[in-house]
Amino acid sequence: MAEQAFVTLATNDNYARGAMVLGKSLRNHDTSKKLVALIGPEVSEPCQSVLRRIFDEVLVVDVLDSGDTAHLAMMKRPELGVTLTKLHCWTLTHFSKCVFMDADTMVLSNIDELFDREELSASPDPGWPDCFNSGVFVFRPSEETYAKLLEYCSEHGSFDGGDQGVLNGFFSDWATADISKHLPFIYNLSSVAIYTYLPAFKQFGQNAKVVHFLGKNKPWSYTYDPKSTQISGNVSDAAAHPSFLLDWWKLYSSTVVPALQEQFGDQPFHSGCVESQ
Amino acid sequence: MAEQAFVTLATNDNYARGAMVLGKSLRNHDTSKKLVALIGPEVSEPCQSVLRRIFDEVLVVDVLDSGDTAHLAMMKRPELGVTLTKLHCWTLTHFSKCVFMDADTMVLSNIDELFDREELSASPDPGWPDCFNSGVFVFRPSEETYAKLLEYCSEHGSFDGGDQGVLNGFFSDWATADISKHLPFIYNLSSVAIYTYLPAFKQFGQNAKVVHFLGKNKPWSYTYDPKSTQISGNVSDAAAHPSFLLDWWKLYSSTVVPALQEQFGDQPFHSGCVESQ
Numbered sequence: 139m140a141e142q143a144f145v146t147l148a149t150n151d152n153y154a155r156g157a158m159v160l161g162k163s164l165r166n167h168d169t170s171k172k173l174v175a176l177i178g179p180e181v182s183e184p185c186q187s188v189l190r191r192i193f194d195e196v197l198v199v200d201v202l203d204s205g206d207t208a209h210l211a212m213m214k215r216p217e218l219g220v221t222l223t224k225l226h227c228w229t230l231t232h233f234s235k236c237v238f239m240d241a242d243t244m245v246l247s248n249i250d251e252l253f254d255r256e257e258l259s260a261s262p263d264p265g266w267p268d269c270f271n272s273g274v275f276v277f278r279p280s281e282e283t284y285a286k287l288l289e290y291c292s293e294h295g296s297f298d299g300g301d302q303g304v305l306n307g308f309f310s311d312w313a314t315a316d317i318s319k320h321l322p323f324i325y326n327l328s329s330v331a332i333y334t335y336l337p338a339f340k341q342f343g344q345n346a347k348v349v350h351f352l353g354k355n356k357p358w359s360y361t362y363d364p365k366s367t368q369i370s371g372n373v374s375d376a377a378a379h380p381s382f383l384l385d386w387w388k389l390y391s392s393t394v395v396p397a398l399q400e401q402f403g404d405q406p407f408h409s410g411c412v413e414s415q
Numbered sequence: 416m417a418e419q420a421f422v423t424l425a426t427n428d429n430y431a432r433g434a435m436v437l438g439k440s441l442r443n444h445d446t447s448k449k450l451v452a453l454i455g456p457e458v459s460e461p462c463q464s465v466l467r468r469i470f471d472e473v474l475v476v477d478v479l480d481s482g483d484t485a486h487l488a489m490m491k492r493p494e495l496g497v498t499l500t501k502l503h504c505w506t507l508t509h510f511s512k513c514v515f516m517d518a519d520t521m522v523l524s525n526i527d528e529l530f531d532r533e534e535l536s537a538s539p540d541p542g543w544p545d546c547f548n549s550g551v552f553v554f555r556p557s558e559e560t561y562a563k564l565l566e567y568c569s570e571h572g573s574f575d576g577g578d579q580g581v582l583n584g585f586f587s588d589w590a591t592a593d594i595s596k597h598l599p600f601i602y603n604l605s606s607v608a609i610y611t612y613l614p615a616f617k618q619f620g621q622n623a624k625v626v627h628f629l630g631k632n633k634p635w636s637y638t639y640d641p642k643s644t645q646i647s648g649n650v651s652d653a654a655a656h657p658s659f660l661l662d663w664w665k666l667y668s669s670t671v672v673p674a675l676q677e678q679f680g681d682q683p684f685h686s687g688c689v690e691s692q
């Protein structure tokens with residue numbers, strides 16, 4: 139049986155920091171699967187090195203350079219650059235099955251059981267719950283599916299400008315066809331849900347297996363003081379998911395920052411950690 | 416075959432106005448089903464009269480007076496008064512199947528096809544999408560289910576303090592068991608969804624069949640000028656679903672207000688319609 143993998147994506151150093159935390163969180167919970175990071179060519183060399191220490195495979199995907207139908211799709215829909223990079227995960231045909239996870243997600247327990255599910259399994263999106271959220275999904279790498287996805291992309295674009303719109307357009311029977319393809323919401327718990335229906339979060343939130351820092355403010359948008367373990371920045375928003383955000387920063391500052399320091403050496407870099415006076 | 420019915424609930428004159436609009440909207444779209452309104456004893460006599468002109472059955476439900484297990488549940492969980500009144504819909508055993516609809520909903524097309532579904536069918540709740548929203552649901556009246564629901568209510572209460580918490584606790588396999596019990600979101604389109612995922616609303620919103628004015632501000636929280644067809648009040652919120660709100664007010668002012676005027680006669684009453692100077 140061919141291998142299975144968790145796959146993520148980072149097109150720049152900020153998302154790369156997210157990918158590192160995600161990778162560490164998967165390792166910490168003893169995943170038996172391979173870890174793959176797709177990265178864009180703009181990810182710096184030191185970040186690539188850190189990613190290579192955490193992930194089994196780090197693949198640079200350059201849509202502009204690809205010379206294939208992805209390039210053509212890109213010419214037709216230039217706004218879909220990151221989306222087209224994400225779709226590239228379908229080309230990982232040396233794996234029989236994969237779970238894609240956004241770089242702004244973090245696992246809170248072992249989730250290898252997701253590999254029992256079929257393509258395309260995902261959790262509902264809070265907001266428009268007949269759409270799935272494309273931050274966590276089970277898929278089967280396939281050149282054929284990849285080609286169809288690119289074709290769909292070129293012809294229809296994305297109703298929301300991103301990969302979620304494309305994937306929901308393509309896998310359009312998700313809401314109505316097969317309940318086993320509905321991953322429980324605790325596999326993609328987004329901060330949005332915490333404040334829109336707090337009693338449900340209080341009832342079910344302790345079972346969360348994956349937290350997704352969906353939306354404009356990402357964990358790396360804040361700064362953190364490792365000594366006082368305090369988060370600063372636009373904290374009014376952070377207050378919506380304080381303990382998850384703190385978990386992210388604790389993991390990041392304790393395991394990722396030292397690795398970044400080593401790789402960047404004398405070069406200055408933005409760790410996001412500050413020492414309060 | 417026993418008859419089928421749409422059922423709603425109003426415990427006071429404000430929600431009664433909502434129920435009237437809902438009833439009118441169902442009639443305007445030529446439903447072939449019966450219409451039933453459960454009301455609390457505080458609904459005024461003129462409002463009861465108007466409800467009787469729109470609905471086939473108007474039943475006063477007084478939980479405090481019921482002398483049955485509902486009364487006992489009420490003693491144990493006094494905060495669940497309205498919820499217990501809603502659960503009363505399961506006692507409508509002269510109907511083989513019913514669709515419950517909140518008084519703050521309005522239909523935009525004929526939805527009789529919902530009677531093809533089984534208990535308990537409902538749309539996902541935006542916010543915590545593994546819960547169903549209890550504003551629209553298909554159920555089978557049954558004294559047995561009613562007794563079990565009351566027992567559940569007394570023992571577990573409601574995790575959100577309302578009927579949605581009770582019903583999701585009781586029908587707890589909704590998220591995972593049977594996709595046919597997932598009503599498409601367009602059968603319970605709540606205003607929340609419009610601003611949390613606007614691109615999806617733009618893509619799918621034109622197919623809306625039921626709009627649900629979920630949340631603190633109800634259509635009757637605003638005022639309306641029929642001449643200029645302008646809504647006033649806390650309009651920042653109204654702006655999130657302007658055309659649906661206007662549809663509600665047009666139906667209300669053209670068909671419900673004249674009926675209320677007739678019934679209230681010389682008595683002053685709050686129509687919510689104002690004439691701008």
Ligand SMILES: O=c1ccn([C@@H]2O[C@H](COP(=O)(O)OP(=O)(O)O)[C@@H](O)[C@H]2O)c(=O)[nH]1
Binds near residue numbers: 146149153220242273
């Ligand atoms: O500039 C970008 C934007 C997005 N992404 C990747 O695409 C995913 C989806 O974007 P994002 O998480 O920002 O969207 P949201 O979940 O907030 O809708 C990210 O997690 C990353 O994996 C990326 O690598 N670079």
Ligand SMILES: O=c1ccn([C@@H]2O[C@H](COP(=O)(O)OP(=O)(O)O)[C@@H](O)[C@H]2O)c(=O)[nH]1
Binds near residue numbers: 628
């Ligand atoms: O004081 C009340 C509160 C609620 N309801 C009924 O219970 C439903 C659910 O309450 P609401 O719609 O206010 O809750 P939301 O949908 O905003 O969560 C209403 O539509 C009414 O049918 C009622 O009759 N009187």
Ligand SMILES: [Mn+2]
Binds near residue numbers: 241242273350351352
């Ligand atoms: Mn994301």
Ligand SMILES: [Mn+2]
Binds near residue numbers: 517518520550629
């Ligand atoms: Mn409601």
